[in-house]
Amino acid sequence: MGSIRLWLVLVLLVKIPATVAAEPESSVLAAQKNFLQGGVQIQGEQGLPANHGFATYQKGWNALDRSDYTLASTLFKQAGDQMQAATGETQYLAEARFAEAQTRKLMGQYDQAGKLFLAAIQLFKRTDPTSDYLKAALDALAQMPAEKKKGLQGKVEDSGKLPSLKARPLPDVVEENIVLSSKITQLDTGTSITNLKDGAFFNRTRGMLPGSAAVDLSDDYVKKTIYKAFAKMNCMETTSVGANYFTANRNYKPIKANGKPVAIGASSDFLGPIAEIKINGRYYKVPMDLPGLSPNSRNVMLTTNGDTVVAIDPRTSESWKLCTSFSRKVPEFNWWKLGRAKPVRKS
Numbered sequence: 204m205g206s207i208r209l210w211l212v213l214v215l216l217v218k219i220p221a222t223v224a225a226e227p228e229s230s231v232l233a234a235q236k237n238f239l240q241g242g243v244q245i246q247g248e249q250g251l252p253a254n255h256g257f258a259t260y261q262k263g264w265n266a267l268d269r270s271d272y273t274l275a276s277t278l279f280k281q282a283g284d285q286m287q288a289a290t291g292e293t294q295y296l297a298e299a300r301f302a303e304a305q306t307r308k309l310m311g312q313y314d315q316a317g318k319l320f321l322a323a324i325q326l327f328k329r330t331d332p333t334s335d336y337l338k339a340a341l342d343a344l345a346q347m348p349a350e351k352k353k354g355l356q357g358k359v360e361d362s363g364k365l366p367s368l369k370a371r372p373l374p375d376v377v378e379e380n381i382v383l384s385s386k387i388t389q390l391d392t393g394t395s396i397t398n399l400k401d402g403a404f405f406n407r408t409r410g411m412l413p414g415s416a417a418v419d420l421s422d423d424y425v426k427k428t429i430y431k432a433f434a435k436m437n438c439m440e441t442t443s444v445g446a447n448y449f450t451a452n453r454n455y456k457p458i459k460a461n462g463k464p465v466a467i468g469a470s471s472d473f474l475g476p477i478a479e480i481k482i483n484g485r486y487y488k489v490p491m492d493l494p495g496l497s498p499n500s501r502n503v504m505l506t507t508n509g510d511t512v513v514a515i516d517p518r519t520s521e522s523w524k525l526c527t528s529f530s531r532k533v534p535e536f537n538w539w540k541l542g543r544a545k546p547v548r549k550s
Contacts, residue, residue: 256285260299260438263306268449272310279303294334295439297326301340313347320344375527377507378481383460387416391468404466404502405518411468411501415479417460420504424517425464426452429506431520432513435542444511444524444541455513458505469503469514471496478505480512482527489536493523514538 263278283299290296304319320340327337389395392410401424403409412418433441433451441447446454457464458480468476468491475491493503493514503514503523512525523538 251285251289254437254439255289256282256295256299257437257439259285260302263302264438264447267306272306276303276306276310276312279306292326292330294327294331297323297330297334298336298442300326301336304340305343308343308347317344317347320347375482375510376484377458377510377512379456379507379509380459381415381465381479381481381486383415383417383465383479384486385414387412387414402517405500405516407499407501407518409501412466412476413468414476415460415465415467415505417463418466420457420464420466425457425504428504428515428517428520429455432515432522432541435520436522440524440541444513445508454508455506456508458507458512465505466502467491467505468501469493469496469516471498480505480525483529487534487536489525491538493538493540495521495540497521513541 259278260282263275263282266272266275266278279299279302283296283303286293286296286299300319301323304316304323307313307319308316320343323340324337324344327334327340331337387396390410391413394410396404396412396416396418399409400419401421404412404418404420429451430448433444433446433448433455436444436447438447459465465478467478470492471494472492475493477488478491480487480489491503491514493516496516497519500516500518500521503516506513506515514523514525516522520542522541524541526537526539528535
């Protein structure tokens with residue numbers, strides 16, 4: 204049972220590449236993106252918040268982590284129903300149905316699981332045919348006991364026909380260990396970094412690191428910082444970065460130089476320092492303009508899981524995902540703010 208549960212967790216946390224083919228953005232996705240980046244909450248089709256159901260989905264994960272499959276399946280169902288009521292058919296509804304199907308399969312409720320797998324497959328085909336979850340749903344359905352699929356046989360065979368998929372970009376390869384072009388010895392205030400350690404680098408009164416610097420951060424401080432940042436993310440955000448707070452410290456490590464974690468100054472405008480990050484074998488200068496950065500924050504820590512970069516402000520536990528695009532002659536880099544949803548602004 205433990206290996207099956209681990210497989211379920213790994214499937215649901217599949218990494219999504221940061222770049223996708225340019226397509227018109229649906230009103231639902233635009234609303235969710237705006238909400239996640241700190242904008243005003245946008246209502247869905249029925250006047251409900253565009254992220255309606257995400258909190259319930261996260262509770263389902265919490266129940267699953269406690270091996271409470273009965274509660275988890277109930278919460279996943281509620282999450283899916285809430286998502287459907289708010290925004291209709293989306294890939295997030297498909298993921299909620301898939302999560303419920305897997306949980307019911309673990310409990311031996313094959314009839315319900317089979318119907319849910321079929322529903323998830325049909326939703327993925329309509330809303331996100333390039334999703335890695337589609338094949339996972341097809342495989343999970345195929346692995347169910349044959350006698351449990353008798354009533355679904357014709358539908359199962361039809362569902363087994365994969366749609367023609369668009370070519371998906373390969374994920375970026377981010378180097379965990381880098382070589383800095385210059386050695387930073389002091390903050391922009393003239394304060395030497397030699398005797399600074401852990402939280403002292405992120406004290407708003409100290410000053411800003413003018414560039415990428417190897418700093419003295421203890422392993423315990425780094426782990427706590429990563430955990431707190433991922434604990435503030437919602438389920439869609441953890442899916443996009445390939446980890447949640449249960450797995451963050453296993454998947455994410457600080458980018459290092461000379462064996463020390465790399466930190467760098469940042470701002471919420473275009474005047475921030477430039478980070479040195481090695482992606483796909485080349486060093487790139489990435490502007491550290493982080494949307495929504497607290498005006499009282501100065502420096503952030505850089506982390507990676509090998510294909511995604513997440514910048515974390517240890518002072519506030521806010522975080523940002525680096526979104527890359529190498530489709531043009533000049534690469535593009537943008538930061539997507541992550542973190543717990545803010546309260547709905549009343550008009």
